[in-house]
Amino acid sequence: MATKLKPVDVVIVGMGWTGGILAKELSDAGLTVLGLERGVNRTTEPDFSVPMIRDELRYAIRHELYMDVSRDTLTFRNAARETALPMRRLGSFLPGEGVGGAGLHWNGQTYRFSPSDHRLRTRVTERYGETFIPEGMQLADWPMSYDELEPYYDKFEYMAGISGQAGNIRGETVEGGNPFEGPRSRGYPNPPLKASLSGVMYEAAARELGYHPFPRPAANMSRAYVNPDGMSLGECQYCGHCENFGCEANAKASPHITVIPAAQKNANFSLRTQAWVTRVDLHPDGKRAKGVTYTDVRTGEEFEQPADIVALCAYGLGNVHLMLLSGIGAPYDPETATGVVGKGYCYQLTSTVQTFFQDKNFNPFMGAGSLGVVVDDFNGDNFDHGPHGFIGGASIINATTHGRPIAYRPLPPGTPKWGSQWKAAAGHWYGRAASIGTQGSNMASRGNYLSLDPTYRNAFGQPLLRMTYDFTENDFKQSAFTTRIAHDIGRAMGPTHISPLAPKSSSYSIVPYQSTHNTGGAITGDDPRTSAVNRYLQSWDVSNLFVVGASAFPQNAGYNPTGAVGALAYWTADAIRNRYVAAPGPLVPA
Amino acid sequence: MTDEGLDRRRFLGAIGAGAATLGADVADAAEPAPIAASPAADPVAPAGYQFLNPDEAAFMEAFVDHLIPADALSPSGTELGVAVYADRQLAGAWGKGARMYLQGPWRKGTPNQGWQSPMAPADLVKAGIAALDAHCRRVAKLPFERLAPDAREETVAALAQGKIELDGVPSKLLFDTLYALATEGLFADPIYGGNRDKAGWRLVGFPGVIATHAQDIETYRGRRYEAEPMSIADMS
Numbered sequence: 072m073a074t075k076l077k078p079v080d081v082v083i084v085g086m087g088w089t090g091g092i093l094a095k096e097l098s099d100a101g102l103t104v105l106g107l108e109r110g111v112n113r114t115t116e117p118d119f120s121v122p123m124i125r126d127e128l129r130y131a132i133r134h135e136l137y138m139d140v141s142r143d144t145l146t147f148r149n150a151a152r153e154t155a156l157p158m159r160r161l162g163s164f165l166p167g168e169g170v171g172g173a174g175l176h177w178n179g180q181t182y183r184f185s186p187s188d189h190r191l192r193t194r195v196t197e198r199y200g201e202t203f204i205p206e207g208m209q210l211a212d213w214p215m216s217y218d219e220l221e222p223y224y225d226k227f228e229y230m231a232g233i234s235g236q237a238g239n240i241r242g243e244t245v246e247g248g249n250p251f252e253g254p255r256s257r258g259y260p261n262p263p264l265k266a267s268l269s270g271v272m273y274e275a276a277a278r279e280l281g282y283h284p285f286p287r288p289a290a291n292m293s294r295a296y297v298n299p300d301g302m303s304l305g306e307c308q309y310c311g312h313c314e315n316f317g318c319e320a321n322a323k324a325s326p327h328i329t330v331i332p333a334a335q336k337n338a339n340f341s342l343r344t345q346a347w348v349t350r351v352d353l354h355p356d357g358k359r360a361k362g363v364t365y366t367d368v369r370t371g372e373e374f375e376q377p378a379d380i381v382a383l384c385a386y387g388l389g390n391v392h393l394m395l396l397s398g399i400g401a402p403y404d405p406e407t408a409t410g411v412v413g414k415g416y417c418y419q420l421t422s423t424v425q426t427f428f429q430d431k432n433f434n435p436f437m438g439a440g441s442l443g444v445v446v447d448d449f450n451g452d453n454f455d456h457g458p459h460g461f462i463g464g465a466s467i468i469n470a471t472t473h474g475r476p477i478a479y480r481p482l483p484p485g486t487p488k489w490g491s492q493w494k495a496a497a498g499h500w501y502g503r504a505a506s507i508g509t510q511g512s513n514m515a516s517r518g519n520y521l522s523l524d525p526t527y528r529n530a531f532g533q534p535l536l537r538m539t540y541d542f543t544e545n546d547f548k549q550s551a552f553t554t555r556i557a558h559d560i561g562r563a564m565g566p567t568h569i570s571p572l573a574p575k576s577s578s579y580s581i582v583p584y585q586s587t588h589n590t591g592g593a594i595t596g597d598d599p600r601t602s603a604v605n606r607y608l609q610s611w612d613v614s615n616l617f618v619v620g621a622s623a624f625p626q627n628a629g630y631n632p633t634g635a636v637g638a639l640a641y642w643t644a645d646a647i648r649n650r651y652v653a654a655p656g657p658l659v660p661a
Numbered sequence: 662m663t664d665e666g667l668d669r670r671r672f673l674g675a676i677g678a679g680a681a682t683l684g685a686d687v688a689d690a691a692e693p694a695p696i697a698a699s700p701a702a703d704p705v706a707p708a709g710y711q712f713l714n715p716d717e718a719a720f721m722e723a724f725v726d727h728l729i730p731a732d733a734l735s736p737s738g739t740e741l742g743v744a745v746y747a748d749r750q751l752a753g754a755w756g757k758g759a760r761m762y763l764q765g766p767w768r769k770g771t772p773n774q775g776w777q778s779p780m781a782p783a784d785l786v787k788a789g790i791a792a793l794d795a796h797c798r799r800v801a802k803l804p805f806e807r808l809a810p811d812a813r814e815e816t817v818a819a820l821a822q823g824k825i826e827l828d829g830v831p832s833k834l835l836f837d838t839l840y841a842l843a844t845e846g847l848f849a850d851p852i853y854g855g856n857r858d859k860a861g862w863r864l865v866g867f868p869g870v871i872a873t874h875a876q877d878i879e880t881y882r883g884r885r886y887e888a889e890p891m892s893i894a895d896m897s
């Protein structure tokens with residue numbers, strides 16, 4: 072028998088970026104807020120101390136800070152005709168676990184989606200006509216516009232101390248920034264990071280080709296910073312141990328040093344760790360949530376936590392899993408393309424171009440998670456897709472993130488993989504290589520979705536989430552086009568060797584790391600028949616349930632997601648504070 | 662049966678647990694130096710193996726030495742502690758399948774679905790070494806470690822391409838696992854038993870743990886930054 076606990080106003084499931092933001096905003100509003108986090112609490116001191124934290128094997132290869140898949144994982148298949156099998160070890164993406172979520176060990180590359188990304192279906196139809204949209208592509212608009220979200224993007228960027236160069240302030244183009252970006256109300260809170268040699272070379276080559284390179288917006292602090300909540304961040308040391316690691320200098324914005332301690336200043340916020348939420352409990356009519364049930368993973372004991380408002384902030388995949396486990400909303404059926412929960416799962420198409428310079432030295436170990444230079448000329452709506460026959464695009468990036476030698480050993484094509492020649496080449500080229508990557512969009516497709524697995528179970532005896540997913544023709548065209556541009560820029564840098572063109576051209580594999588940018592599954596929309604949550608990320612079916620995260624994206628853009636995820640979290644918090652609390656119930660008529 | 666390999670394996674088998682001087686065999690230090698006498702030195706990996714039996718150890722040493730031969734750039738994989746590294750990983754939590762979902766039912770799956778073996782990494786390596794040994798004895802009448810260099814190369818290359826049929830173990834998966842162990846052992850922090858004297862880091866010019874480059878990123882833009890690499894033990 073589960074022990075019933077004292078009710079709270081709001082229970083938040085998951086204490087990463089979205090959960091942390093809601094905790095701060097809703098406890099500021101005077102609500103009693105409880106955060107439940109399945110993982111442990113970690114603090115910069117002592118958990119990220121040097122030298123312990125600078126251990127590539129432990130953190131980057133053995134994934135110490137990530138979700139433990141022995142307890143819960145998902146099953147995967149490329150298409151419904153296959154049998155989904157468990158992801159038995161982490162690979163393609165790396166969900167976080169513990170206070171701070173994936174915000175502890177992210178890279179901090181922080182973009183806004185462009186205005187057209189927020190109204191993609193309308194924009195594509197306007198520009199190319201309805202017939203340009205391929206059969207089976209579930210292209211959709213966000214129900215809220217870029218302009219509506221702008222203040223919330225801004226709020227996230229100031230909270231997280233983003234270092235960057237604005238390209239468009241209130242409609243005025245600013246030299247050196249991204250001229251394609253949507254208008255921002257003000258510049259970034261911190262100047263850009265210092266450029267690396269490869270960044271300087273990439274920028275020059277891209278400009279020469281007529282493109283518009285700009286410094287990648289970074290949650291790595293270019294200088295010490297105190298955010299509007301009074302939280303202090305340190306100056307980035309370009310230590311090359313960012314992604315996969317906690318930052319010992321507090322120089323990478325993370326929930327555990329920003330929004331969560333800010334919420335903890337409020338006596339009406341409390342945090343319970345090692346509390347694994349297994350379901351949302353519903354009232355008999357199925358229209359309202361009673362609260363959640365969780366297991367204390369230290370003891371195995373079960374608890375019922377009643378709450379007036381339930382916020383799922385369990386990472387996009389976790390949100391969808393919990394909705395399906397709790398019977399909230401109609402599960403999506405790809406046969407009939409009806410139902411909404413699990414619909415619109417998207418990912419990203421990435422590719423790399425490696426350049427090698429006989430007479431250069433890049434000191435690759437001097438890097439920061441977000442250090443890089445970006446060309447956005449072939450992303451979103453920034454170019455004419457007409458001749459190319461696909462929707463979407465990619466940011467094309469030179470990155471200087473790390474030179475950790477288990478993972479980072481670039482070798483020119485044709486180099487042996489072992490033996491004396493391999494050793495010599497590994498030593499020779501380590502400091503002489505620069506890379507360019509594409510981060511491409513991914514459109515929702517009828518056959519790509521999330522559901523419950525019929526066979527495999529997690530440690531709590533519950534069905535695993537099942538992912539049915541593959542890249543589509545549209546996305547392969549996108550990758551071919553943008554990878555060629557990346558390759559051209561690479562050649563313009565004048566390298567001694569360059570890797571061959573290698574766009575994404577084969578079906579999706581769950582094995583190699585690509586990105587932790589899983590989106591969709593509980594998408595936002597104007598119509599309860601085609602979306603799981605309304606414009607305030609409120610469930611259409613259960614009105615006191617808010618589902619926050621990239622699960623709400625109708626499709627994925629050619630950017631990292633967290634700028635948009637953070638904006639959505641602030642937007643939702645605002646709607647709960649200023650709309651829902653005054654008049655609980657559906658905020659948008661169904 | 663007087664060949665070196667077998668003698669050595671008998672020797673390994675015979676000396677058992679108390680053989681501190683076996684360090685001479687796998688490393689350059691015959692006598693573990695007192696820590697205080699040489700504070701900058703890497704901790705000397707304890708001699709002997711926790712997981713690998715003598716036959717498996719002989720294979721592992723030959724395998725890592727094939728991948729990482731002694732040459733002007735570095736001592737051999739075995740001398741660098743790479744076989745010891747692999748042994749410790751196989752003996753530890755990773756080898757036993759920590760952080761892996763190992764529940765059935767089992768199906769072969771597609772390559773895109775990744776690891777579907779019911780075995781934890783240590784079981785897979787154990788079964789794989791035995792299967793590869795059987796293969797080598799069948800084809801060449803010799804264990805892997807006694808094959809001539811060309812034959813070893815042929816075997817490793819075929820394994821890497823998944824071209825050898827091994828009983829019970831997908832050969833590509835075995836190769837990928839062994840290859841990962843060897844490269845980790847060369848480049849991971851020496852605290853794990855490999856990368857002795859930070860030779861892997863010296864090979865590429867990775868400065869290790871110390872990393873405050875807020876000034877260096879500009880000062881050394883276009884110039885090679887050289888520093889004595891620092892490991893976790895150096896700073897602890």
Ligand SMILES: Cc1cc2nc3c(=O)[nH]c(=O)nc-3n(C[C@H](O)[C@H](O)[C@H](O)COP(=O)(O)OP(=O)(O)OC[C@H]3O[C@@H](n4cnc5c(N)ncnc54)[C@H](O)[C@@H]3O)c2cc1C
Binds near residue numbers: 089181384385588
């Ligand atoms: C290696 C890596 C690099 C990344 N780099 C970037 C980048 O450069 N730029 C970018 O924009 N994004 C990046 N991301 C993605 C970014 O971290 C996420 O977009 C962001 O953290 C999402 O916020 P969230 O609140 O949705 O999820 P998270 O921050 O992951 O938080 C979710 C939390 O919920 C908890 N939880 C889940 N299920 C339950 C449950 N049942 N009960 C209780 N708690 C639960 C989890 O343990 C976790 O702590 C990166 C991610 C990774 C892993």
